[in-house]
Amino acid sequence: MTEKYKIYLSEDTKSRLINDAELFEFTKKDESVNLNAFLKTLIVNYFDRYRNDSEILLSSIKKDLSSITAISDNDAANLADKIIRTYIKTASQPNGKNFALTLTVSGASYDILKIIENNMLKDTSLSQYLKDMFNSYLSIPRSERETIIFKESCEDIQRAINEHRILSFTNTTSGIEKSYLVEPYVIAPSKEEQCNYLICNDINSDKPRTFRISRLRSVFVTSDFFEIDKELQKELQEKAIRSPHSVSITVNAVVRLNKYGIKKFKAITKNRPIVSKIEGNLYYFDWPELQLEEYFKRFGKDAVVIKPASLKAKIKKFYYCGLREYNK
DSSP: OEEEEEEEEEHHHHHHHHHHHHHTTOBOTTSOBOHHHHHHHHHHHHHHHHHHHHHHHHHHHHHHHHHHSOOOHHHHHHHHHHHIIIIIHHHTSOOSOEEEEEEEEEHHHHHHHHHHHHHTOTTSOHHHHHHHHHHHHHTSOHHHHHHHHTHHHHHHHHHHHHHTEEEEEEEEETTEEEEEEEEEEEEEEETTTTEEEEEEEETTTTEEEEEEGGGEEEEEEEEEEOOOOHHHHHHHHHHHHHOTTOOSOEEEEEEEEOHHHHHHHHHOOTTOOOEEEEETTEEEEEEEHHHHHHHHGGGGGGEEEEEOHHHHHHHHHHHHHHHHHHTO
16 A cells, blocks of 8 residues: 655754755665655654653653642643643744655555554644654664664674674675675764764675665675684774774874864864874874875865875875866
């Protein structure tokens, strides 16, 4: 069954949902954002948690009201419901114009909307119920929201980690889909990007790799076990804390920053490496080379790599190729 529903969302709520859909790469064939597919997944994966959390909140308020006032359980329940609707949910909604959105559901999302229609609405509309659900979802940190949207994949990955089983999946980078067999060690959130990464050992290359959870497809826990490498496990756990999005070789690096580079280093916080020491305008790092490369590419002439030679050569080549294209 397929059915269409018209729901109304504030501009802020709609914009933030689109941002998540874009970040988690819900796209159509023309590469535009597929908000409808994203919302269907959100509804299926978040409904049970939202319902349970709402029931726990309602029960807690009811219990507190009953314990301090001489009112019946029924009156306490009605008052608790009113408090949530009037003060908690209303306070979380930004004022302003609402925008109509047509939501097309089928399969599991259709079934859940029917459950909501038949059992959950009471004195509210389906549109308002979904609006409250979406705002509740958006109140959660993004890294946790990612685990909600990719619930099945996260559960499979965690099971493979717990049971020391080899994991199979596909990953698309630069439009090319590639299959992997890995030994999974840890799932770690990146504080800057607020995304989750699987840190693992690639069986084919026998090298550590990291993959963003939202980019994994066809995740499958195989029946094959692997033996934990204690030294590798310790190394990957340390990388999970420092830089889960990059498990490349750690290097001792020195970068010279001019006054504008120093300002940029303070301002550009995304994936910023930790400084080991500073001597004048020389900044020292003990950090993965790939992350240093990606970070300082954004600085132009305001940052010059002194060492290592491999990192200096990579950034030099990056600017050389860019200059060559502009000179064509």
